[in-house]
Amino acid sequence: MAPAVSPFLDPGTSSSANSLGILQLKRDHLIPTVLSDASSTEYAEGNVVNTRFGSFTHNSLIDKPWGTQILASVVDTGSRGGRSKKRKREANGEGPAAEDAAGSEEPVRGIVKAATTASSGFAHLVPPTPETWTLCLPHRTQVVYTPDYSFIIQKTRLRPGDHIIEAGAGSGSFTHAVARTVFNGYSGLEAPEEDKDGQEANGTTSRKRKRRQQRHGHVYSFEYHKPRAEQLREELVSHGLDPLVTVTNRDVYADGFCVDTEDENAPNADVIFLDLPAPWLALKHLTRSPPPPAVVKSIASDPSTPTAEPTTSTSTPQAPKPFRSPLNPKTTTRLCTFSPCIEQVQKTVAAMRSYGWLDIEMFTMEHKRLEVRRERVGLAEEGLRGANPSPATVQEAVQRLRDVEDRAKVFHGLQKEKQEQVMRRAEAKKRGEKAPAAESEADGQKKKTEGLPPSKHDRLERAKKESESRALFKEGRLVCRTEPEIKTHTSYLVFAVLPVQWTAEDEEKARRKWE
Incomplete structure (x- = not known):
């Protein structure tokens, strides 16, 4: 099934x-x-x-x-x-309405x-999708964002059917992305009865048979922190990606990348991605043949490496396990390391050269969004969305200053007249005379504001009414702005290639073919 x-x-x-x-x-x-x-x-x-x-x-x-x-x-x-608390009480038979609830035929759910x-x-x-999941996943560690992992997938030439090793799974952002990339069907599915023989009438193998014999993509993910590995495994099961991803809790520096599965050659990887604090310590396991002990010792005993294991140990030495390469021997292997510091890059590149990796390159990603919009400037844009209500010309600026000064003079004049009226009323009250009528205040204010520029409220109402008959999406100047800050963390991506190993048998076949 x-x-x-x-x-x-x-x-x-x-x-x-x-x-x-x-x-x-x-x-x-x-x-x-x-x-x-x-x-x-x-x-x-x-x-x-x-x-x-x-x-x-x-x-x-x-x-x-x-x-x-x-x-x-x-x-x-x-x-x-x-209601939830009430239902719990009624379910336990503690509430007064428990009998009614028990006799009712209508269920709560x-x-x-x-x-x-x-x-x-x-x-x-x-x-x-992997893109939307990267933006909303629960962060357990720093994640690999979409601009980074899209470039990694393109640069390593990852495609459906490939096997990839991921060390340092963390929150699973990169895991979801590469699982979608390598997917080309589920492994372990039985062939239909009508196609089990795999032969057509003319004696050729059917296309369905060939497609079923092809290699299925898989992701081998390694995580050192056990709680993070368990959480990632639960997420993959709930998302339906567990048939495509094998999560292993392991220290890859010491134990390497080989896993015990039905496939004896697993992981048989075509692509490797290392998001580790010290990726140069894991490169000794990513070779096609056992590396020389002197090279491994010189890299692991670097005093500037904080995670390097001590050279002396009081425990009983164990017999070394036979070397088994986790790489696919039939294809070229491509490697990418993700490091936040340039010192890590230097040590990683030196180790790559010692272990025979070629075509070593380093890239850094700087991701910024571009905002393209129309910029509308002018006094007629006041109160409108997406516009800058500032003077567009010198004449508009001078006229606006004159309008502001004229309205300020009227305002201060009205304030002064109001204070004088209050003083006249107080003096008339002391003399026992009748206070002058205040009916002329509103009339005087109306007379003084006649002929002046409209107020802010009047301007907003007029601009809103005029905008109904304007094609605002066509007005203004088309501008392009970038974000002031980079929305991703600084990182260095180091890529390398390990070619297929040339054996003595290959040399002999070439001699017989081309002699």
């Missing part, structure tokens, strides 16, 4: 219950959630995802096409908590209730 296809490989056209979905609130703000229907929860609306933009019930997220805009719902989370749409707030439901 074929395993269920992972949503990271084929998410389908719409979301479904008990599957992973991702709510995109903003460009860089995504929330992963496993969608559960009302039948598996205590609430009629199903579970709820609470965000700063509103609450989203799972019932409103299930069976929706990917990319749908989901409106927020009105959910009283306080009463939901109260399975009641589907339509959520009430809120007045504002929305999000987009997007499918799970």
Whole structure:
């Protein structure tokens, strides 16, 4: 029986219950959630995802096409908590309504209730992909972001059907990306009865038979920290990627990369990715033949290496295991190391040269987003979104200053007249005379403001009304701006190539063929 296809490989056209979905609130703000229907929860609306933009019930997220805009719902989370406690008491027979609940035929679970749409707030439901998962995964370590791992996959020529070794799995960002890249089917599937013979009428092997004999891609992931390795294994199982990834908790510096599986030659890797503090200590295991002991000792005994093992030990020495290469002997092996410091790069490159790696190159990634928009500048843009309400010319700036000064003079004049009226009323009250009428204040203010430039409120109302008949998306100057900061951590990527080993048998075959 074929395993269920992972949503990271084929998410389908719409979301479904008990599957992973991702709510995109903003460009860089995504929330992963496993969608559960009302039948598996205590609430009629199903579970709820609470965000700063509103609450989203799972019932409103299930069976929706990917990319749908989901409106927020009105959910009283306080009463939901109260009902939950009440139901627990009734289930234990402690509440006064326990008898009524026991005699009722309607079950608590399975009641589907339509959520009430809120007045504002929305999000987009997007499918799970390695790119979206990188932005919202639970961080256990620093992760390899999309700009880095996309370049690594391209530079190492990773393709479907390849085997890759990943050391330093961490949070699993790179693991999800390469699992999708190497996937070309699941291994261990039996052939149908009608195709088991593998022969056509003309005696040739069928295409289905050939496709079934091909090599299936696989990821061999190694992690030194045991809790992180267990968490990554659980995530891969829940995401349906466990048939493609083998997670091993191991210290690769000492124990290497060979694993015990049904395949005696595993991992039989074509590509290696090392995200380790000291990758040069692991290179002794990534060779096609046993490296000279003197080379291994000189690299491991470097006093500047903090993770190097001591040369002296009081324990009983164990017999060395027979050497077995984890590399594919039939293809060229490509290696990439991920290091944050240039000193690590120097030691790694020196070790690569000692172990026979060729075509060594180093790259650094600097990722910035570009924002392309139209820039509209002018006093007529005040109050409009995406515009800069500042003077576009010198004449506009001078006229705005005159308008401000004229309105300031009127304001201060009215304030002075108001103070004088208050003083006249106080003096008239002391003399016992009748205070002068105050009806002329509003009339005087109206007369003084006549002929002056419009106020800010009037300008905003006029600009808003005029914008209805303008094609704002065509106005302004088209500008391109970059982010002021790099949104990724500094890292150095070192690439190298290890060619296929040329043996004495190969030399003899070449001599007989070309003599």
